[in-house]
Amino acid sequence: MTIQKTQLEPDKQPLNFEIFNISGTSRTELYLLMHINEEPDDWETYRSAVVKITPRAIEVVYYIYNWIQSMWYSPSGKIYLASVDGEIHTNASGSWEVLSLGKYSFNYITGLPDGSIVCCGSGAGIFSYDDHQWKLLNKGLPDNCDLITIGGLSLDNLYAFGKRGAVFHYDGDKWTRLESPTSKMLVNMLPVSADEFYCCGWSGTFLIKRKSSWEKKDAPDEHNFYSMIHFEKKLLIAAGNGGIFSFDNNEILPLYRNMPASNLTVIDGNLFAVYGNAFYELNNEAWVKYEPDFGSVIK
Template structure:
């Protein structure tokens, strides 16, 4: 393209040169009288040619695209994962492995966490506790070598949550007429619909105990209504009474119960649909206690003897847990990528928390050492229930209280007591 422009430029210059030679002819040639209109026209043509040459030269110049500058990737990245009134959950990531030194997380210039193992890329969640409600805090991470900051992250601003009024009003309702009535689990659909399951014993009008207990209590926003649950197994003429020990509800028309086997209810039918897992998917004695699912095609069931089963929307399959402890509860993150299960032995020491990471189940925490020790800063007691709202935090219920911990659980946790001690 440049060569063609150059050849065109040379041609036009040669043409102008020939015109200039003509202009230099003797003035006796009347055609080229300096005052002749023809000469003025010729000058205008030459000026126009020069202008066209200039425009052509610059318009034909090849444009060079500057190279793309890769975006800057900081070696240390901070991100706030969650906050409460007094805590900040901060994720620290490194985009490269550092050669020696330590990594410090500082709040307002004061070191809060120091990490020494920097031979591999880091991705960890830390909790900064003891903050004040409704306050703004500034964090920055530094790579320190020989007491000198070699590199750092960008500044991270974290705002803690405000407190509530704590003006709660509780109303206690008793179900049943005694007789060892028990509630084992609850599922809340909304503020006007909730379910509680268990064994609720009532007396008839003559004061005699009814022969079978009620298994379901339904809260409609005004009162609790009791209902007996029945199911019919294939090939069996008589009905089976269902006394659920667990319930999980996706909606008022999609409700699942656990009572050794698994049962499904549409919220209207007289009979529950049976999903038989005992002696088919699970071994004899492995009875289902609790259920959890992220969708109707991703449901987990846990129970006695380390029982874990999974439902993909079509069929159930057994999952090896690697334990024989009685699993008492299960819960997972909303997307189902992390699932927790917990349990303890009735006849010997041993309480455990298990975690499913999307690939396999593994032991996340062994609480046997602190099962009979009360601590406020670490998990203690027999772990009987587990709950989470996201992938970052997990709540555990034990006979010592409720504990809040991060998902990369090491035993460190904050006790939220439900007793006076």
Template structure:
């Protein structure tokens, strides 16, 4: 019987700044279980990509600027069970089930980042699925069923949350608020132990990513791409036209990138650009939509 780790993982890297020649490269790895993709910036001389496996030791493959060798997030006896890699203030964090948090502090070196979190038997009520921060002394991690924690620079403290529902993302936004998304695609806003639900979702899936970009809150799932306008979630529009893209997203240095199973698009605040178009041929409607952006 085949498991996810039997399926080869293929990683493509794009070099959009090359005027001609080969603009992409690829690597294929075996044995990566439910892989998570991330990026590492500090304290290293140049950024690199990271691919983490949700296995017992948390195998991680660095790529870019020279690839490999494999790193291991956790020492023997610990299981990181990585669900997300998040780059915060340049450093990469791994969060996983059982309230696991690790920080990459050097090439090949990850440290446990769980001071204040008691060691108890892991269950599905516990986080984590996401982490974010305003600063190194003001961090949040969420997951499980209403499992919300805050880090003050010294230790983690569990916070109260009004709903015992599955939580998926946390965003420390530019407006000073913390946004948490969860079961059904619902959205909460607040900080510390004061939370208010501002959107009651009815979707059967969760938001993949929620981030702050161009003074707006953006949300992406496998089926939707939305913005919070202060009152409700609305489709993302550009020059009056709906932007047709879903999937996962990230933002850095004034660039937002959204990737679906067959399309990658970039937004610099003024112009949408298609980096990867569907292959072998997009539908007429989708091609027209991409061309108009």
């Protein structure tokens, strides 16, 4: 992939960019969720954009003065965004629409294998999208729980995770809090089957749940774990500036120590990573770095 760049105008001050997520169905048409701010400590200057990248062009397809916390790109090519203001932004109807779901601040949105969509956030804010409507799924949740991530295989077998190691299970009717082997914040989960999943979080936390039992794995160091992905029969873990680890032979081992990653994604059989203002693609065991000129399209 070759991306043409243009130079910033001489009097234009560069903005601060961070790639938060990368999605797509083809390596030649990628969608990036960008965070932009003029002043790092000034919340009012925070903005978000969805940027489309092809081999020939960089294009902003959505731009908003809001902090979009999570993006899910559906298999059909529809984009769903969840904001800290409790809004869902989507182009599912062909044009961008915004729906406010109330007082909640969302942290994560994703699709499930059964075709439904779920999102979670603060104040017991868990919603599902099914049959063309959003439904609140918070029966059994304490009002003060702050949920960071959610996942599962279907709406009748969901898990939600949050601060201080909180774990909740949904059986299709209500949520039940489960005993957790950690007090660290859990930020990502990866289902394997109806009875088994992995989850990871801060300070090298990596957990496996099989039916009613937990297994806790020790990481080589205490780098925060941000996301996980299955790729070529391996389970890979993004550890920020600590690199990329693999879970292999029941051990967590360093795989790409010099490859920083806050998010990992497989697109059309290719492994991508994002970190800071760049994204990377694995090509024959070598990482190719892309640094598009976002300043030329985001003003």
